[in-house]
Structure formats: C-alpha cells, structure tokens
Amino acid sequence: MQPGSEPIRSVRNPLVQALRRLHRPSGRKEQGLILLEGTHLLQEALAQGLRPRQLLATPDWLARHGALVERLPDPGRLRIASPEVLAAAATTGHPDGVLLTLESADLPAPAEATPDFVLVLDRLQDPGNLGTLLRTALAAGVEQVWLSEGADPLQPKVLRASSGAALALPIERLAATDLPGRLVAARERGVQLVAAVVPEAGGAAQPYWELDWCRPTALLLGNEGAGLAPTLARLADRRVTIPHSPAVESLNVAAAAALLLLERPRQAHGRPGA
Known part of the structure; x- marks a missing residue:
C-alpha cells in the first residue's frame, strides 16, 4: 500500500x-x-x-x-x-x-437510560490523574463518567494516561452549576450517591468495603487539593473512607479510586475461593 x-x-x-x-x-x-x-x-x-x-x-x-x-x-x-x-x-x-x-x-456518548455505575469527578485538575482514573473506571465496569469542569478529558496527555480508555467510556463534562441537578435526578431514579472522604472527616463515614456497591451507584470524588465541593458532599447518601496510617494525610485520588471502584466487581464476583 x-x-x-x-x-x-x-x-x-x-x-x-x-x-x-x-x-x-x-x-x-x-x-x-x-x-x-x-x-x-x-x-x-x-x-x-x-x-x-x-x-x-x-x-x-x-x-x-x-x-x-x-x-x-x-x-x-x-x-x-x-x-x-x-x-x-x-x-x-x-x-x-x-x-x-x-x-x-x-466518541461514545452517554445513554439516556439511568446508568448502574457512574464515576463523578469534581474539578479534577491533573491530566495524569484523570487519565489513570478513566483507565481504572473502564476496568471496573463504570458505565458513564461525569466531570464537573476541571481537566479536559480529550487533551492529549489525558488520552495517553488513559491508555485509550477515554476512547471507550461515555464521558460528559458539565458546568459546576449543572452537576447537582444531575445527581439529584439520578438519586430519584434509585442511584445511591457515595462520597469518598478522608478517614478523619466528620460525619457517618464507613469503611468502603461495608457499602453495598452492587446497588446502582454514583461515586463522587473531589479535587486533588480542596476535595469534594460542599454542595456535592451534602447530596451524598453515603460517605465512605479508606482507613490508612495517619503517617499520610490522604491518598492520591487516583490511588484511592482504584480501591473504591474495584470493590464493586469484587463484591459482585466474591473473593477467590469463597
């Protein structure tokens, strides 16, 4: 040729x-x-x-x-x-x-039907983090990704960091003012809103493995520095945390997301030998 x-x-x-x-x-x-x-x-x-x-x-x-x-x-x-x-x-x-x-x-567009598993990212800034998160989301069976502003998921650095996952996932970028309404509508259709928080955060946070991840779920993750916006955190039905040593204040958002997102398929398939 x-x-x-x-x-x-x-x-x-x-x-x-x-x-x-x-x-x-x-x-x-x-x-x-x-x-x-x-x-x-x-x-x-x-x-x-x-x-x-x-x-x-x-x-x-x-x-x-x-x-x-x-x-x-x-x-x-x-x-x-x-x-x-x-x-x-x-x-x-x-x-x-x-x-x-x-x-x-x-590229794939979000379907109109209510998804069973959604990743919601609030103002994530680092393209490398975003790309890694998208790759993990695809591995975990996430059906849609909703972005509240932040890094452009279609910029070359994100596409490289995602190793192509950004080409397979339906991704929607929303204005920060539009995301709360989208989440409320999802909750009305039976989707549980789950906010990830640091271990010492106030409120009734539970270890992430105690949550029933097999229910229709939207996982909310916040900005690398400021965390989840208070307006979004208040909408959450559940708050989960990843217990870890106090030697570090918090985990990198991409590292934390891997544990949280992959807990759903783990629960669905059970532990090896169970």
Whole structure:
C-alpha cells in the first residue's frame, strides 16, 4: 500500500499547523477533532472501530508497522512526514512516529437510560490523574463518567494516561452549576450517591468495603487539593473512607479510586475461593 500525496517536509505545512492547534481546547472545539499520539493509541482506536480522520507517520514507523497500516479503514488518509515535522506536530518530546486525529462526535456518548455505575469527578485538575482514573473506571465496569469542569478529558496527555480508555467510556463534562441537578435526578431514579472522604472527616463515614456497591451507584470524588465541593458532599447518601496510617494525610485520588471502584466487581464476583 502506498500512502497518498507527497511527503510533508515543512513544519509550516497546513496539516501540521492544524494538528498543532489541537494541542489547545479552542482548536479541538473549532475543528471537532482530538489528537492522539503513538502506536498504542492508534491500536486502541482501531480496536474500538473508530476511523482516523488523518494520520501522520514517519518512513521508519511505516517500515516497522506494515501489518497495522494494512488494518487502516481508509489508507488514503495517511501522510508521510519527516521525524522533524512529526515532532513539530506532537505534544510529546519524543513521539514514536505516528499521530492521528479522530472526530469528537464519533466518541461514545452517554445513554439516556439511568446508568448502574457512574464515576463523578469534581474539578479534577491533573491530566495524569484523570487519565489513570478513566483507565481504572473502564476496568471496573463504570458505565458513564461525569466531570464537573476541571481537566479536559480529550487533551492529549489525558488520552495517553488513559491508555485509550477515554476512547471507550461515555464521558460528559458539565458546568459546576449543572452537576447537582444531575445527581439529584439520578438519586430519584434509585442511584445511591457515595462520597469518598478522608478517614478523619466528620460525619457517618464507613469503611468502603461495608457499602453495598452492587446497588446502582454514583461515586463522587473531589479535587486533588480542596476535595469534594460542599454542595456535592451534602447530596451524598453515603460517605465512605479508606482507613490508612495517619503517617499520610490522604491518598492520591487516583490511588484511592482504584480501591473504591474495584470493590464493586469484587463484591459482585466474591473473593477467590469463597
């Protein structure tokens, strides 16, 4: 297979400039596209049945990934570029030789039906944390993710940190003023609202394993520094905590989320040997 068009040799090429604009939220919104970097994310996109809008690859990458190139649904969208040109279009310091774009509208959208398991993130700021959380959420069987502002889930760093999970999860980003109403509506449809708090927090918090996670559940996790907004915490039906040594004040939100989210499938399947 021969990629279409002449190789791109200038960083001033219009395609390269369009890809660079996808580094910013305004560019992603304007073009309706997201930027993915690296072989693994290309593999994940194809596994999800997503059709790349545009691909940019170096000659060396093409020589090493012929079988993957043959899987492309539209090979004519592939353009060859020098390593210098590809690096100019990428957000990473050492790209592995391929970039691609996807249409935002092709990503999974939240279904109208009431979900059984929702992850609610309040103003999470760190893209690495968000990406890790999305990967754990997918592993735990989360059906929807609701974000109250915070980091953009479609920025390249989040997509890399999620290892492609952001391409498979229905994610909805809400204004902070809209989230309380969404949670109240979910509770009226039988979803329990569960807030994670630090062990010494006041109120009737219980160890997380004592909660019945098999019920329809929305887990609420707060900002890395300030925690869960008081308006959201007051809506919670249950407060859970992860008991740990007082040597540390609190756990990293992504580390805490792994224990909390995976408790649901653990309860559903039982302990090994039980």
